[in-house]
Amino acid sequence: MSRRSEPVYLDHNAGAPMRPDVRDAMITVLQDAGNASSVHTHGRKARGRIEEAREAVARLCGAKTRAVTFVSGGTEANMTALAPAWQDQGTPFYLDKLFRSAVEHPSVVTGGRFPAIDQAVVPVDSHGVVDLGALEDLIKDAAPSLISVMAANNETGVIEPLSDIAALAAKYSHFFHVDAVQAAGRMPIDIEAWGADVITLSAHKFGGPQGMGAVVVRSTARVPAPLMVGGGQENWRRGGTENVSAIAGFGIAAKAVLEDAADTSHFSALREKLEDGLRTVCPETVIFGEGTDRLVNTVCFAVPGIAAETALIAFDLERVSVSSGSACSSGKVSVSHVLTAMGVDEDTARGALRISMGWDTGTQEIERFLEVWPKIVDRLNPEARNKAA
Structure with missing residues (x-):
């Protein structure tokens, strides 16, 4: 042929x-036994692989290592981030509404854990760029709420003015979520420069495994309430035994993206x-x-x-x-x-x-x-x- x-x-x-080095790393991990919550040698080896991947994903986002929580993919990541209930050093607090753009991915359009009555849609212009004036009109009199705007659109590739949106969020004491699923590997990601309180990722968009994503917060003191509760995995932010091989693959893909970004x-x-x-x-x-x-x-x-x-x-x-x-x-x-x-x-x-x-x-x-x-x-x-x- x-x-x-x-x-x-x-x-x-x-x-x-999937990138070949990601596949090879995952096969190696799949051949090993060990639950990352166990204290024996096999468990510690699994834990080491998770923490190495966490460090790589944090570098990809310009975030602290402990700011990264691994989840099952972009949809779960968005569901986790789009929460009225948050915690500040373990103390609960609540966000009033969700303001999301009209061009978000379906996993954000559904509103996450916000009821429909507490959601509002921000219009965009003919290019698909968020109307900053309309956004300000919507949020200026609202109680502390969550604004959700994707970094770049999955259909058109249009990049949103994240720093301008973050400035409005800060001006009116709102929180800011950025769906960065399409950004990774295509543009620089910097949670600090973006002014985002939380960003979300999915590994399979840039050569990592399917079914693996991450929630990344700017401050480890302020996090959304867990979506998946159970054990103390992921610093009590996401219950359930970790998928060590997929997490390891995510880390390898994140390292590759950083190398490609040059x-x-x-x-x-x-x-x-x-x-x-x-x-x-x-x-x-x-x-x-x-x-x-x-x-x-x-x-x-x-x-x-x-x-x-x-x-x-x-x-x-x-x-x-x-x-x-x-x-x-x-x-x-x-x-x-x-x-x-x-x-x-x-x-x-x-x-x-x-x-x-x-x-x-x-x-x-x-x-x-x-x-x-x-x-x-x-x-x-x-x-x-x-x-x-």
């Missing part, structure tokens, strides 16, 4: 392939090549979020007259994997709530396709996509083609 005919994976925002210029070049190619094929291509800061690995676009559902099938037949939006809703035929919040009309939104690159993406994957795309356009809407191309 030629290299050109091999499957091409361009859906890293849904989940990245140079992400290749992503910029790949995105430019991709977007230039899209417009060469179809001059009327709409690139969502264009004109504002976006993740360099993500391109969300639509071509008038081409439905995403049909295009996905055509790509799959060509052995190219792309997405029509977030993986959590890709099994449904529905309009993206993100694009709707941005004011995109329904017909255009139904054509939205997402290309997302990652640690194993190279020029050949983008070239293969651009080789396949004109053939798909010719089948689905030949009038959209640039006849001069």
